[in-house]
Amino acid sequence: MVLKTTTCRFSGLRIYPGRGIIFVRTDGQQYLFINQKAKGLFNQRKRPAKIAWTTTYRKQHKKDQDAVVARKKRRTTTRVQARAITGASLEVINKRKNEKPEARKASREAALREVKERMKNKKQEKASARQMDKKAPGGGKAAMKTQLTRAPAKGTKR
Amino acid sequence: MIQNGTVLQVSDNSGAKTAQCINQSGRSWGIGDIITVAIKAAAVRGKVAAGSVQKAVIVETRKEFQRRDGSVVKFHQNSCVLVNAKAQPLGTRVLGFATHELRARQLMKVLSLATRVI
Numbered sequence: 001m002v003l004k005t006t007t008c009r010f011s012g013l014r015i016y017p018g019r020g021i022i023f024v025r026t027d028g029q030q031y032l033f034i035n036q037k038a039k040g041l042f043n044q045r046k047r048p049a050k051i052a053w054t055t056t057y058r059k060q061h062k063k064d065q066d067a068v069v070a071r072k073k074r075r076t077t078t079r080v081q082a083r084a085i086t087g088a089s090l091e092v093i094n095k096r097k098n099e100k101p102e103a104r105k106a107s108r109e110a111a112l113r114e115v116k117e118r119m120k121n122k123k124q125e126k127a128s129a130r131q132m133d134k135k136a137p138g139g140g141k142a143a144m145k146t147q148l149t150r151a152p153a154k155g156t157k158r
Numbered sequence: 159m160i161q162n163g164t165v166l167q168v169s170d171n172s173g174a175k176t177a178q179c180i181n182q183s184g185r186s187w188g189i190g191d192i193i194t195v196a197i198k199a200a201a202v203r204g205k206v207a208a209g210s211v212q213k214a215v216i217v218e219t220r221k222e223f224q225r226r227d228g229s230v231v232k233f234h235q236n237s238c239v240l241v242n243a244k245a246q247p248l249g250t251r252v253l254g255f256a257t258h259e260l261r262a263r264q265l266m267k268v269l270s271l272a273t274r275v276i
Contacts, residue, residue, distance in 0.1 A: 018228025024218075024255060026234045028274055 008034035010042050012055030159221040160193060161186040166238040168197075169217060169254030170247060170271075173204010177214055177238055189223060190263040191216050192245060195238065205248055206240065214238035215245070215265055217256050217272075231257070231276060239268050247271060 005014045009031045021039055023031040033039040041051060048056040058064060081097070084090040160166065162183040168174040177195035179187075187193055192215050200208040218237035222230050233255065240248040247268050256272030269275065 020230070021222060022229060022231045022276075024231065024233045024276060026254075028255075030276075 006032050008032055008038055010034075010038040010048050010054065011051075012048070159186040159188065159219060160191070160216055160236060160238075164236060165198065166195065166214070166216070166236045167254075168214070168240060169237045169252060170239045170249030171251045171253065172206055172240045172247075172249035173201040174206050174208075174212075174240060175199040175201065177212070177240070180211070187216060188221065189216050189219055189257055190259045190265065192241065193238070195240075212240050212248070213243065213245075214240050215260070215263075215268060217252070217260070217268070218254055223259070241268070 003017060005016050006020075007013065008015055008020065010033055013034050015032060015034050020032055020034050021036075023033065023039065025031065031042065033042065048054040049060055051057055081093055082090075084093065088096075160179050162179055162181055164179045166177050166179065168177050174197045176198040178198050179193050180196050181187070181193050192213055195212055195214045197206055197208050197210050197212060200206055206212060216236070216238050218233040218235060220233060220236055222232035224230050237254050239252055242248060245265060245267075250271070252268060252272040254272075255274045255276055256269050257276045258269070260266070260269045
């Protein structure tokens with residue numbers, strides 16, 4: 001259940017429902033007080049900034065500041081890679097860093113195509129090799145069938 | 159806690175300025191109660207004359223009153239609005255505050271005339 005708490009006009013403390021007094025002045029101003037202590041001091045025309053237990057005083061005298069963690073804005077520093085790493089010299093690193101995404105994508109696609117070509121050629125070689133075996137009296141019909149059924153499965157995976 | 163002899167401010171535009179409670183002593187009245195008042199001071203060309211006897215409904219009291227939710231409200235002055243025998247206001251405007259306690263006493267006309275409602 002969400003409770004709506006108001007704040008005391010004099011002390012700045014939270015007033016939970018059922019507590020406190022609402023004082024309505026003739027000019028229409030409404031004053032909420034948490035207790036008779038705050039209200040009494042208000043009637044005596046005391047200033048909250050001079051009463052030590054009020055939030056106004058505490059804020060003015062900068063009390064309780066450690067509890068409030070001031071979040072410092074962290075500046076993001078961009079580190080420059082200035083050293084070579086084993087496996088890549090500085091020129092290679094810089095070239096790869098400054099490569100445009102389109103160029104990178106194009107080179108990747110070219111490499112992928114090359115690999116696919118290689119695999120296709122290899123598959124064709126294997127298929128032709130098996131054709132040669134078929135003509136020779138080497139394997140039986142059952143063995144041939146299993147070999148043939150295996151090949152298409154490999155093909156669909158690609 | 160308005161009782162016999164209490165002087166109240168009149169917070170409508172009926173012409174009266176101050177009214178004194180002339181109910182019989184013995185008990186006290188609060189917001190929403192209708193009392194008999196004698197007009198002590200009034201504007202010259204108002205609806206009521208000074209010295210006349212009227213009925214009034216109490217709208218503001220210095221004595222704090224409590225609500226069901228626990229809140230306590232207290233005004234700065236004792237105030238009333240002049241009404242007739244049928245509890246209809248004599249004036250056309252209510253200049254001070256009115257509270258929702260009037261709703262339970264069937265004084266909706268007074269509540270509706272008020273601009274400041276608590």
